[in-house]
Amino acid sequence: MKFRGALRRQTRKLKTLSGCLFAAIGLLLTGGWLATLLIGRRAFESEPMAPEEILPIAQFGICVLACLSLITAASVRGVYMPQQDIERLFAAPVSRANILRYRMLVDLGRGLFGSLVLGAVTFSRLPKPLFGVLGIMLTVLSTGILRQFFSLLMASAGNRFDRFLRGRSMLFMRIVVGVGVWGLVMFVVMGEKLLGKIFGSVHFVGGLEELLAHPVSQGLLAPALPWARMMTAGNWPEFLTWAATCLFIGLALFEVTARLRIDYREMALETSDRIATRLRQVRRGGLFSGGKASSRTTGWRLPKIFGRGPMGAVAWIKWVSMIRKARGTLIIGLLIVVGVSVGVTFLLRQDQGMSNPGEALVGSSLIAMVGILYLCGALRFDFRADLDRMVQIKAWPVSSRRVFLGTLLPVVTLISVMLGAAIWLRLALLGLHDPVAEVIPLVLPLLTFAWLAVENIVYLFAPVRYVPGQEGSLHHTGRAIVLVLLRLLLMAVVLGLVGICAGLVYNIGPEYFGLGEQEAMWLSMACGFDVLLLVDYGLYHAGGRMLKRFDVARDQG
Amino acid sequence: MECPAGFRKGIGASVDEITEEPRDLPQDSDLMGVESEALGQVQLSVRGLSKRYQDMVAVDDLSFDVRAGEILGVLGPNGAGKTTTLRSVVGVLPLQEGEVFVGGHHLVNEEVEAKKCLAWVPDDPTPFDTLTVYEHLEFTAQLYGVVDWQAHAEELLTRFELTEKRDALGGELSRGMRQKLAFCCSWISQPLVILMDEPLSGLDPRGIRAAKDAIRAVAASGAAVVISSHLLELIEELADRLLIINRGRKVFNGTLSEARRTLAGDGDSRLEEIFLRVTEQDNVLDLPLDREL
Numbered sequence: 050m051k052f053r054g055a056l057r058r059q060t061r062k063l064k065t066l067s068g069c070l071f072a073a074i075g076l077l078l079t080g081g082w083l084a085t086l087l088i089g090r091r092a093f094e095s096e097p098m099a100p101e102e103i104l105p106i107a108q109f110g111i112c113v114l115a116c117l118s119l120i121t122a123a124s125v126r127g128v129y130m131p132q133q134d135i136e137r138l139f140a141a142p143v144s145r146a147n148i149l150r151y152r153m154l155v156d157l158g159r160g161l162f163g164s165l166v167l168g169a170v171t172f173s174r175l176p177k178p179l180f181g182v183l184g185i186m187l188t189v190l191s192t193g194i195l196r197q198f199f200s201l202l203m204a205s206a207g208n209r210f211d212r213f214l215r216g217r218s219m220l221f222m223r224i225v226v227g228v229g230v231w232g233l234v235m236f237v238v239m240g241e242k243l244l245g246k247i248f249g250s251v252h253f254v255g256g257l258e259e260l261l262a263h264p265v266s267q268g269l270l271a272p273a274l275p276w277a278r279m280m281t282a283g284n285w286p287e288f289l290t291w292a293a294t295c296l297f298i299g300l301a302l303f304e305v306t307a308r309l310r311i312d313y314r315e316m317a318l319e320t321s322d323r324i325a326t327r328l329r330q331v332r333r334g335g336l337f338s339g340g341k342a343s344s345r346t347t348g349w350r351l352p353k354i355f356g357r358g359p360m361g362a363v364a365w366i367k368w369v370s371m372i373r374k375a376r377g378t379l380i381i382g383l384l385i386v387v388g389v390s391v392g393v394t395f396l397l398r399q400d401q402g403m404s405n406p407g408e409a410l411v412g413s414s415l416i417a418m419v420g421i422l423y424l425c426g427a428l429r430f431d432f433r434a435d436l437d438r439m440v441q442i443k444a445w446p447v448s449s450r451r452v453f454l455g456t457l458l459p460v461v462t463l464i465s466v467m468l469g470a471a472i473w474l475r476l477a478l479l480g481l482h483d484p485v486a487e488v489i490p491l492v493l494p495l496l497t498f499a500w501l502a503v504e505n506i507v508y509l510f511a512p513v514r515y516v517p518g519q520e521g522s523l524h525h526t527g528r529a530i531v532l533v534l535l536r537l538l539l540m541a542v543v544l545g546l547v548g549i550c551a552g553l554v555y556n557i558g559p560e561y562f563g564l565g566e567q568e569a570m571w572l573s574m575a576c577g578f579d580v581l582l583l584v585d586y587g588l589y590h591a592g593g594r595m596l597k598r599f600d601v602a603r604d605q606g
Numbered sequence: 607m608e609c610p611a612g613f614r615k616g617i618g619a620s621v622d623e624i625t626e627e628p629r630d631l632p633q634d635s636d637l638m639g640v641e642s643e644a645l646g647q648v649q650l651s652v653r654g655l656s657k658r659y660q661d662m663v664a665v666d667d668l669s670f671d672v673r674a675g676e677i678l679g680v681l682g683p684n685g686a687g688k689t690t691t692l693r694s695v696v697g698v699l700p701l702q703e704g705e706v707f708v709g710g711h712h713l714v715n716e717e718v719e720a721k722k723c724l725a726w727v728p729d730d731p732t733p734f735d736t737l738t739v740y741e742h743l744e745f746t747a748q749l750y751g752v753v754d755w756q757a758h759a760e761e762l763l764t765r766f767e768l769t770e771k772r773d774a775l776g777g778e779l780s781r782g783m784r785q786k787l788a789f790c791c792s793w794i795s796q797p798l799v800i801l802m803d804e805p806l807s808g809l810d811p812r813g814i815r816a817a818k819d820a821i822r823a824v825a826a827s828g829a830a831v832v833i834s835s836h837l838l839e840l841i842e843e844l845a846d847r848l849l850i851i852n853r854g855r856k857v858f859n860g861t862l863s864e865a866r867r868t869l870a871g872d873g874d875s876r877l878e879e880i881f882l883r884v885t886e887q888d889n890v891l892d893l894p895l896d897r898e899l
Contacts, residue, residue, distance in 0.1 A: 342736040347773045353748075362748035366734055373736040373775075438732045443698040445749055446721035601698055602659065602690065 078530055083169055100176050100281045105261035107175075107280050111273035114192045122199030127316030128152050129200075129324055139314060146307040149197070153303060156193050164189035176281055180288045184280030187292065191276065191299040198306045204316040205309075342373040355458055359447040363455030367430050371463060378428060382463070385423045386471045389416055394475065409481035413472045413489045420468040421493075421500050430460040432505045432596075436512055439601045450593030457501050457592075465493040485574065495581045502588035503539045507532055509595040543584050551577030646674030649723075649830035650695070650799045655704035657690050657854075664690040666854040668704070672799065672830040672847075677821065679845030680834040683885050687854040688834040689729065692801050695832075696726040709798040722750060725792035729803040731784050735777030739768055739787055742776065743794050750795035762790040766816055781808035789820060800824060801832045806840060818844060842877040852885045 098106075130138070130152060138148050167189060168182035175181030260266060275294045282288035351372060355364035371378050393415045397408050435442060435456070445452060469490030476486060511532060551573040558569030650672040657665040665687040672678045682688045693699040695706050697713055697720070706713035709723035733742055740759070747755035763769045766786040771779070779787060785808045792800055805821070806814050821844055825831045835841055841848065848865060850858040858865060865880045 342775055342777055344775055344778070347738050347775060357748060359749050359751065362745050365748070366737060366745055369741070370734070370736040438734075440693070440698050440728050441726070441732065444696045444721065444724070444726040446718050446724075447749065448718055598700065600700065601693065 074531060075528075083166070098174050098176070100283055103175060103281050104277050105267070105270065107277035108270040108273040109261055110171075111188055111192075111276050112270055114189070115195060115273070118192050118196035119199055122196050122203050125196075125200050125320055125324070127200060127204035127313040127320050128197070129320050130317060132321060132325055135318060135321055145313070149201075149307045149313075150303075153194060153197050153306065156197065157190050160190055160193045161186070176283050177288070180282045181280050183292070184276065184282070184288070184295075187279065187295055187299070188276045191295065191302070194299060194302050194306060198302060198309075201306060201309050201311050201313055204313045205311045342370070346373055355455065359445075360451040360455040363445075363447065363452055364458045367456060367459040370430055370434075371459060378430075378463075381427050382424060382467055385427060386420060386467050389420050389423065390471045390475050393419070394479070407483075408479075409476055409483035409486040412475065412481070413483075413486040416472055416475070417468055417489055417493060417496065420471065421464065421497050424464045424467065425460075425497070425500050425504060428460055428464065430463075431456055431501060433508055439599065443599070443601060448593065449596040450589060453502075453505070453592035453596050454589055457498060457505065461494055461497045461501060464497045465490070468497075469493050485570070488574070492578060492581070495578070495585055498585050499543050499581065499588060500540060502585070502592050503536055503543065506588065506592050506595045507536045507539070509592070509599050543581075543588075546584060547577045547580045550580045646828060648672070649674050649709055650832065651705075651707040652691075652695060653705045653707075655691065655694055655701070655706065657687070657694055657699065657702050663854050665694065665851075668851070668854075668856050670849050670856070670859055672832055674798070674828045674830055675825055676846045677825045677831040677833065677844050678847050678849055679841035680832060680849045680851065681836075681838070681841060681881055682851035685853075686851045686885075688851055689803055690854075691851065692726075692803050692832065692834055696724055696801055697721055698726070722795075723798040725795060725797040725800045727785075727788045727792050727800070727802040727805055729807065731788035733776030733779060733784055733787055735775060737776050738773050739763070739776070739779070739790075740772040742787055742791055746791045746794050752795050755794055758796075759790070759794060762793055765820060766790055767812070782810055782813050785809055786813060786816075789817060793820070793824060796827075797829060799830045799832070801834075803834045805833060805835065806837060838877045838881060848877075850881065850884050858884050 128149065138151070164186040165182075168185040171185060172178040172181040175184075261270070275291055275298065279288060279291035279295050282291060349372075351365070351369050353361055353365050354368065355361045393412050396415075397412050442452065447455075472490050473487070476482070511528070553573075554576040555569050555573035558564045558572050559566065562569075562572075564572060648671045652671070653669050655665055655668040656663070668687075668691060670678070680688050680691065690699065694701055695708075695713075697717060701714055706720075708720040711720035711723065713720045734745075737745060740763075743755070743759040743762070746752075747759070760769075763772060766789055768783070768786055768790065771783060774783075776784075776787070785805070789805070792802075802821075806817055809817055818840070821831060821833070833841065833844065842862065845862070847861050848858060849856065858869065860868070862877065862880075865877075865884075866875050869875075869880050869884055
């Protein structure tokens with residue numbers, strides 16, 4: 050019934066021209082991506098690995114999947130079901146075992162696509178691609194059942210060790226498991242190369258193969274053997290034997306999970322409520338800035354740094370949001386800034402031929418561009434967080450242009466300050482000197498405003514709030530991709546305009562005005578700055594117009 | 607002419623204090639003519655308002671006036687166009703056809719001035735989850751350019767029993783508390799016109815009593831109030847005039863007494879009977895304030 054409903058929803062969207070178009074684009078891009086994975090892996094990867102060589106790696110991969118299931122189970126205790134399912138099924142004359150069976154079947158159906166993608170990514174390394182893909186699909190589906198099994202056990206444990214599971218010890222455990230898994234993945238990806246770089250000539254382990262061949266590792270990986278054998282089977286009898294074994298284990302686990310004598314209802318209500326709240330927050334303001342506000346700062350008098358007029362008031366609420374959600378804002382902001390700065394430095398240091406000023410300029414420009422791109426995506430203290438509040442915002446006695454500017458001003462300031470500090474700090478720490486690179490932070494507010502304005506104008510034009518697991522995802526994927534392309538196109542026009550004007554002045558400056566190269570460069574930068582200022586002014590007006598035409602009855606995203 | 611914020615006095619005062627002033631509010635028993643003398647000038651004027659969504663007409667050529675001190679109850683079945691009408695009047699929805707004047711300001715040509723005279727309580731208020739209750743009032747006061755708002759804010763918080771919650775974040779409030787906060791925010795600027803969409807939803811009996819008293823008080827202090835609700839008892843109790851809409855069209859505009867006489871044919875029918883009768887048929891009955899039957 051649910052499948053029929055989802056199908057109906059999808060087909061209803063196809064009745065309009067735009068729905069058809071977006072769904073076609075979504076289908077095309079998803080299909081294209083899968084095809085690229087299949088063809089690309091086949092074309093560029095080396096020959097399939099030998100069964101005895103790939104077997105421990107497959108076991109290791111399965112164990113990593115199982116570990117991830119365990120981590121997920123710790124945060125989704127009991128059963129996760131949408132509110133409407135809980136209201137109907139918990140009150141309906143359906144046994145708890147059957148509710149679990151239904152839920153696991155829904156999860157298995159949803160896991161099919163993910164397993165197909167994983168199969169497409171890895172099949173070329175497996176001895177027989179068909180067995181590999183089928184084996185991976187069956188393994189991923191079994192992991193889903195295992196996750197549900199763990200979730201129920203956690204729910205049962207939660208009733209007994211509630212204080213422990215809610216406290217910091219659980220958070221600490223999750224961090225330890227997360228770091229452990231991340232370390233293993235890094236080891237697989239970088240292996241000895243990374244360790245060799247860090248620790249020089251000290252020999253730790255010869256690589257993944259040697260680590261996996263260790264008797265302790267083999268003992269730990271032993272439970273994953275049937276699934277690994279199924280994936281790496283070399284012929285039909287071997288595959289069928291192991292597939293039957295895995296299927297039997299999977300079905301047995303399915304039935305055992307369904308029949309577990311654990312009353313999960315209370316825990317399921319709590320889990321579903323928590324996940325629904327989280328999804329609502331994600332829909333409102335993204336993964337990080339949509340988080341819960343801290344009540345510790347409610348007693349603080351936060352200064353009105355953007356003025357005491359109506360526009361200052363609009364900016365003030367955003368500024369307060371940033372402070373009250375500082376944990377998410379600052380942690381993610383700093384992580385991005387540090388990550389981008391270190392990454393850019395690491396990347397440029399590989400190129401030994403680059404001069405000191407060259408590295409300063411290229412590095413600062415890269416930090417500015419990549420930083421703006423990531424921070425504007427992560428810190429959503431703008432209209433993307435206010436869609437549910439548009440009914441009130443539109444009634445404010447402030448012109449739409451001022452509301453637009455007041456909303457964007459605080460986040461533009463925050464991003465500019467963060468990136469400006471990172472650029473200057475990097476230049477100072479590395480002892481790099483270049484006057485142009487040192488001026489880049491001054492242009493950051495204009496650049497950030499341009500990017501955020503374009504982002505918000507497109508968002509107000511067609512608000513798309515896609516949340517993973519949402520119905521009609523094909524339609525949303527297509528629409529979201531078209532809008533991303535539109536944003537990129539608009540931004541390319543903005544930067545192109547600035548670049549052309551600055552380049553023109555730089556090229557004709559020496560000839561027509563008799564300027565030296567240095568003077569021409571400064572003049573071209575000043576010209577670029579002015580053009581960017583004009584573009585920002587245009588975007589400010591366009592943003593106001595877009596906000597004015599926003600129809601709360603239609604544009605609900 | 608700009609609408610001066612906080613021009614009216616005594617909104618935060620109790621009903622008793624307000625009614626001490628020599629003021630003659632219309633009662634159900636009053637007939638036309640008496641009302642026109644007692645009520646002030648027209649503060650909200652809607653002319654030929656229409657709103658379409660593709661092929662569907664949500665509001666069709668709607669006109670009405672609301673005077674200072676008057677409470678207009680907007681009624682209609684589900685999907686009649688009540689919320690669309692209110693949202694268009696407060697400028698949340700763009701005006702497609704028609705004109706709206708608030709305190710003499712044209713809503714399109716003098717948008718900011720018109721909106722300064724308005725307050726809006728939506729059906730499901732969404733406070734900012736990072737602002738405290740008190741900061742919501744501070745923000746609204748700054749937004750509407752209200753000075754010396756603190757004493758008034760305290761009065762409102764006391765009236766709506768939010769004093770203990772003054773430092774609670776918007777995201778921590780229950781549905782009823784959010785509704786009370788929306789009342790406080792709309793009252794703080796002492797507007798000329800207040801529009802409320804289902805104002806009592808989510809409120810407990812004590813909250814309902816406080817809200818009713820506050821609505822009466824705000825009208826008594828000279829504001830023009832528009833309430834849209836499905837609660838016929840509320841409208842019957844509070845409204846001076848009724849505007850009944852069906853399928854986007856006005857089917858009745860007049861006082862309850864007029865409705866009883868013209869639509870029910872007697873003087874005792876309850877609003878429920880009148881409502882059911884009116885919404886079954888589409889005859890338009892528009893009885894302006896200054897016209898006697």
